[in-house]
Amino acid sequence: MDGSPVGRRVVLGLLGVGAVGVVVGRRLSETTATAVSAVAPALGDVLPAAGGFRIYTVTSGYPGIADADYRLTIRDGQRTRSLTLADLQRMPQSQITKDFQCVTGWRVADVKWTGLLLGDLLQSAGIELRGRPLEFTSYDGAYTESLTADQALRGDMMVALTLNGEPLSQAHGGPARLVVAPMYGYKSIKWLQEIRVTGEVQPGYWEERGYDIDAWVGDSNGRSDAPVE
Numbered sequence: 434m435d436g437s438p439v440g441r442r443v444v445l446g447l448l449g450v451g452a453v454g455v456v457v458g459r460r461l462s463e464t465t466a467t468a469v470s471a472v473a474p475a476l477g478d479v480l481p482a483a484g485g486f487r488i489y490t491v492t493s494g495y496p497g498i499a500d501a502d503y504r505l506t507i508r509d510g511q512r513t514r515s516l517t518l519a520d521l522q523r524m525p526q527s528q529i530t531k532d533f534q535c536v537t538g539w540r541v542a543d544v545k546w547t548g549l550l551l552g553d554l555l556q557s558a559g560i561e562l563r564g565r566p567l568e569f570t571s572y573d574g575a576y577t578e579s580l581t582a583d584q585a586l587r588g589d590m591m592v593a594l595t596l597n598g599e600p601l602s603q604a605h606g607g608p609a610r611l612v613v614a615p616m617y618g619y620k621s622i623k624w625l626q627e628i629r630v631t632g633e634v635q636p637g638y639w640e641e642r643g644y645d646i647d648a649w650v651g652d653s654n655g656r657s658d659a660p661v662e
């Protein structure tokens with residue numbers, strides 16, 4: 434795998450319809466009409482995606498997590514904190530406005546997210562990273578991501594609860610997803626389940642399939658920052 438966007442398209446093709454549900458708002462992007470019609474019945478009520486986003490999942494469908502059942506676990510060795518959605522909503526909320534860009538070329542301008550800055554969340558959980566990276570897992574049981582300590586503590590890393598003023602929909606990773614605003618969309622793991630302090634960076638789902646671990650928009654994965662639409 435050479436890490437190029439073409440490499441990823443090949444991966445998507447090999448995984449096939451059952452493993453990859455890629456549903457788009459206005460037109461197909463990375464999959465065939467057959468694939469979408471096979472996936473669409475399970476996802477029918479969330480089509481179309483609003484505002485130019487394409488909805489991605491690497492499993493078939495989305496994990497359905499009722500707000501009341503949602504827990505975000507923060508783990509540092511033996512020490513764990515489990516937060517409900519209400520806990521997260523009670524904490525001081527921050528806002529980030531930033532273009533959201535997928536490495537495959539689509540971009541949505543000026544997306545507004547609110548939620549908890551990762552640094553604030555770690556602090557309230559009493560966790561000091563001391564240079565240690567984080568691993569993130571998803572309720573979908575498949576997707577993972579990572580950030581270095583320096584990245585995690587920037588002011589543009591968020592556990593987001595709203596998107597453009599609305600509670601985060603299930604399609605967009607609700608009730609809570611990570612938003613890694615300065616990097617390509619694949620860093621922004623949806624249906625966030627656990628934040629784990631690790632000894633070293635654990636490459637995430639797409640990174641094990643050839644993508645850069647550091648996914649700064651504009652200087653990684655051989656793509657420019659130019660919109661491709």
Ligand SMILES: Nc1nc2c(c(=O)[nH]1)N[C@H]1C(S)=C(S)[C@@H](COP(=O)(O)O)O[C@H]1N2
Nearest residue numbers: 487488489490491535576605618619621623
């Ligand atoms: N759990 C999970 N998170 C994910 C993905 C995914 O397939 N599963 N896709 C990633 C990619 S490649 C992008 S571009 C964005 C897309 O976000 P959206 O589906 O809300 O548009 O989610 C990211 N987070």
Ligand SMILES: [Mo]
Nearest residue numbers: 535536618619
């Ligand atoms: Mo993406």
